[in-house]
Amino acid sequence: MNTEKIPYKIYLNEDEMPKAWYNLRADMKQKPAPLLNPGTLKPMSVEELSGVFCKELAAQELDEDTHFFEIPEEIRNFYKMYRPSPLVRAYCLEEKLGTPAKIYYKFEGNNTSGSHKLNSAIAQAYYAKKQGLKGVTTETGAGQWGTALSMACSYLGLDCKVYMVKCSYEQKPFRREVMRTYGASVTPSPSMETEVGKKILAEHPGTTGSLGCAISEAVEKAVSSEGYRYVLGSVLNQVLLHQSVIGLETKAALDKYGIKPDIIIGCAGGGSNLGGLIAPFMGEKLRGEADYRIIAVEPASCPSFTRGVYAYDFCDTGMVCPLAKMYTLGSGFIPSANHAGGLRYHGMSSTLSELYHQGLMEATSVKQTEVFEAAEYFARVEGILPAPESSHAIRVAIDEAKRCKETGEEKTIVFGLTGTGYFDMVAYEKFHEGEMNDYIPTDEELAAYRDKLPKIV
Numbered sequence: 163m164n165t166e167k168i169p170y171k172i173y174l175n176e177d178e179m180p181k182a183w184y185n186l187r188a189d190m191k192q193k194p195a196p197l198l199n200p201g202t203l204k205p206m207s208v209e210e211l212s213g214v215f216c217k218e219l220a221a222q223e224l225d226e227d228t229h230f231f232e233i234p235e236e237i238r239n240f241y242k243m244y245r246p247s248p249l250v251r252a253y254c255l256e257e258k259l260g261t262p263a264k265i266y267y268k269f270e271g272n273n274t275s276g277s278h279k280l281n282s283a284i285a286q287a288y289y290a291k292k293q294g295l296k297g298v299t300t301e302t303g304a305g306q307w308g309t310a311l312s313m314a315c316s317y318l319g320l321d322c323k324v325y326m327v328k329c330s331y332e333q334k335p336f337r338r339e340v341m342r343t344y345g346a347s348v349t350p351s352p353s354m355e356t357e358v359g360k361k362i363l364a365e366h367p368g369t370t371g372s373l374g375c376a377i378s379e380a381v382e383k384a385v386s387s388e389g390y391r392y393v394l395g396s397v398l399n400q401v402l403l404h405q406s407v408i409g410l411e412t413k414a415a416l417d418k419y420g421i422k423p424d425i426i427i428g429c430a431g432g433g434s435n436l437g438g439l440i441a442p443f444m445g446e447k448l449r450g451e452a453d454y455r456i457i458a459v460e461p462a463s464c465p466s467f468t469r470g471v472y473a474y475d476f477c478d479t480g481m482v483c484p485l486a487k488m489y490t491l492g493s494g495f496i497p498s499a500n501h502a503g504g505l506r507y508h509g510m511s512s513t514l515s516e517l518y519h520q521g522l523m524e525a526t527s528v529k530q531t532e533v534f535e536a537a538e539y540f541a542r543v544e545g546i547l548p549a550p551e552s553s554h555a556i557r558v559a560i561d562e563a564k565r566c567k568e569t570g571e572e573k574t575i576v577f578g579l580t581g582t583g584y585f586d587m588v589a590y591e592k593f594h595e596g597e598m599n600d601y602i603p604t605d606e607e608l609a610a611y612r613d614k615l616p617k618i619v
C-alpha cells in the first residue's frame with residue numbers, strides 16, 4: 163500500500179453512494195432483546211408500535227432479519243445535497259503528534275444541522291409523509307436533532323413540533339431560531355402543554371428539564387394529536403439503520419485505497435453515529451471475516467456503558483415509552499450539566515448494548531476538560547471546530563495515536579467526527595475561563611437510580 167497516494171480527503175462519487183442501508187441485527191446470532199409493552203410486558207408488535215411511530219419505521223424497528231433496506235430515491239437525492247461526506251486523512255494531526263499511526267475521520271458536520279442527525283431525520287420525515295401524516299413531534303437536547311428534523315420536515319412540507327430541554331432552550335437561543343427558520347414550533351420542556359409536563363412541573367418546580375422529560379411530552383403530544391407521530395433521533399434500531407450510511411461510505415472510501423482500519427472510535431450518546439459508523443465493520447466481525455477494535459466513548463458524567471447495568475428500563479422519564487433492555491443508569495438519572503448535550507442520555511441503543519455485552523466492542527469514559535483540550539488541539543491543527551460530543555472520540559483517537567508513538571506501531575485509526583461546535587461556544591468559553599468542572603457521579607448516586615429500575619424477569 164502506497165501511503166503517498168492517499169489524498170487528504172477521500173470522496174466517493176455520487177454513483178458510489180450506498181443504495182441500501184445495512185441492518186446489522188441481521189448478522190447477529192444473539193439478537194438484541196425485544197422492546198416490551200410497559201403494560202403487558204410482552205414484546206411490542208408492529209401494530210402496537212404504529213400508534214407512536216410511522217408504520218414503515220415501526221416495521222424497520224422490529225426487523226432483525228432483513229440485511230439491506232433500499233434507500234428510497236427521494237432520500238438518496240436529498241442525501242446528495244450534503245453527501246457523500248468526506249473521509250479525511252488527518253495528516254496534520256499525525257504530524258503534530260509525531261505518531262506513526264494513520265488517522266482518518268469521517269466528517270458529518272457539513273450540513274446546516276451541523277451533525278450526522280440529518281441522515282435519519284430525512285428518512286423518518288419521508289416515511290411520515292408517505293403515510294400521509296400532517297406532522298411529527300420530537301424532543302431535542304442540544305438542538306442538533308431538532309434542527310435536522312425541522313430541515314427534513316420543511317423540505318417535505320410536514321409540520322414539526324419540537325420539545326426542547328428547557329436549559330438548552332435558554333442557553334442556545336440561536337439553535338431555536340434555526341429551527342424556527344425551517345418552520346418548526348419549539349416549546350421549552352417541561353411545559354404546561356402536556357399532562358406529563360404538568361405533572362413533572364408539579365413534582366419538580368423550576369426544573370430545567372431533561373431529555374427523558376422532553377421525550378415523554380413529545381410522545382404524549384403525538385399520540386393525542388390526529389395525523390401526528392413521534393420520531394426520535396437516536397437510540398432506536400431504525401436510527402442506527404439509517405446511520406449505516408456513514409459506515410458504508412467510510413468502508414467504500416477505505417476499500418478504494420485498500421486500507422483496513424485497526425481501531426474504530428466513536429462517541430456514544432444513544433449510539434446512533436457509532437452504530438452507523440461501525441455497522442459494516444461489525445458485520446464482518448460477526449461473520450468472522452475480519453477483526454477490528456471498536457471503542458465507544460462516553461462522558462464520565464453520564465457513563466451508561468462503563469458504569470451502567472444491562473437491564474430493562476424505561477426510555478423516558480414519564481415511563482410512557484416501551485421498555486428496552488440496554489446499558490442504563492436508570493430513567494430517573496439526570497446527569498450534571500455536561501456541555502456535550504447529545505451525550506446526556508441515561509440509556510444506550512439495545513443493539514450496541516448487546517454487542518458490548520458479548521464483548522464485541524469496548525467502551526471508555528472521558529472527563530469533560532480532557533475532551534475540550536482535545537477539541538481545541540484538533541481545531542488548531544485540522545481547522546474544524548468540533549462539537550463537544552464529537553470531541554470525545556477525538557480525545558480517545560489522540561490517546562491511541564500517542565500510544566502508537568510509544569510502541570512504534572503503525573496502526574490505522576478511524577473515528578467519527580459527528581459535527582461542528584459553533585453553537586457550543588458557551589462551553590468553549592467556560593473551558594477557556596477555567597470554569598469547566600469534571601463532575602463524576604459517585605457509586606452511591608448511581609446505586610440510588612439503579613435500585614429504581616423496573617423489576618422484570
Ligand SMILES: *Cc1c(COP(=O)(O)O)cnc(C)c1O
Nearest residue numbers: 396431432433434435504551581
Ligand atoms: C446527537 C449527537 C451525538 C450523539 O448521539 P448518538 O446517537 O450517540 O450518535 C454525537 N455527536 C453529535 C454532533 C450529535 O449531534
